[in-house]
Amino acid sequence: MGNQQSIKIFLALMLSTAYIFSFSHFGALAYNTLFKNTDAFAAGTAIGHLDISEKTAAEAERLLEEEVEKWKAKTKITFSYKEKKAEADTALYEFYIEETLRTLKQGQKNLAAVDVDQEVLEEMIYRTSISLGTVEIDTKKLAADLLIGATMLDESGYTFHLENYIPEAVRKSETISKATVNAEGSLNEIKALLKKMGTVEIPAKAQFSFLRLVEEKDIQMHHSSALSIMGTAIYQAILPTNFSIIERYISNALPSYAKLGYEAKVDEKKQMDLVFSNLNDSAYSLQLSLKGNKLEAILKGQPFLNKYSIVKKDEQSFTPKTVKQYNARLESGETQVIESGKTGLLVKMVRKIFGESGELMKTEIISEDFYAPVHKVVVHSPVEPVQVTEQAETGAEEGEEEEQETPDSTTDENVPMPVPGAHSESEDGTEVDEEDNEGDEKGTEPQTSDNTGQGTDMPAGEEK
Known part of the structure; x- marks a missing residue:
């Protein structure tokens, strides 16, 4: 119990x-649960990447305001139009904090309520390029794209290419530049090339290689002359643009078809290529055709904002020396010219860039081309006939002493009898072995430089 x-x-x-x-x-x-935290947001509730789970409305509002200010400070918005770029001010965005919190859906990710001020947007478009003031732009589509990152509070940088918001009908392709090159002597090869090549496309933001194009078109060439003529025409056409020259070569001597400063040698066997880069947001095309015996290259595409002018600078010529050679097989007084010689050439190609208003913005060196002189070679007989003037004979008879000029070191009278085996000397008295002279080439093949891809030869003792 x-x-x-x-x-x-x-x-x-x-x-x-x-x-x-x-x-x-x-x-x-x-x-x-019932009284104190009735206004807290459910788990998983977020605005963009901002998590506001278990936060009250007041706490969420404060966090969202801080996040918006942080987004405006860190986010970079860039407008680009052709060659120009301008940073847009994030002040063009209008965020609505209260509306964002009022329309939130519990337990999921939400977008921030934000809009774009159209007046500020139009002002920033015009600030990018004055030419856009007369161009029709779809600002509604641009504003919609501008809002994508803002509604998510994504702090990544954004670049908006304004060309994409211009109606296709307004974006007309125009002739940018034109070049002609004499194709006489290679017309048949050029015709065969044109049949396979057609219009040459230069994609946006891409690198163009002539040899790669030849490979893609399955073009079999045994001689580089036709390729070089076409490469020269293309090079001349793209020079007055903002295309960047990456690789380019020249010959030992300036070919007859090329103008000084405009040659572009292309050789598939030696892997001499023409390479350049189109850094623009729009593609371009090269139309190649024969006009009689001339190859014409026309560059077409969206016109540039800036004007690009090519100027020749520091053009020089180098007179070739005369090299004398002697041959015992020649009769007394006989001479033979075995090399007529060629003047050496040097030129600096400069690209001047003028802005929309015509102001000079920049001057850049595109290339320095040097073609070494080819010396004139003349073969003489080893003994020249001695001519005695009547005055000298008279003076000798009268016993008077006649003052005679010392012959120049390069005159025939001052040349000693040669030993077996021909030799030569230049006009400055320097002897040159005939064997070495015959093996001397007209310059050396240029190598690609570090700066522009331009192959150049410079004269001794001179800098680029």
């Missing part, structure tokens, strides 16, 4: 203790 009473009392105490403990713990939790 006593044991049963004790058990009842123990159970009553246990139940009372459990009740008191449960009320204090779960009661506080229930109170917080």
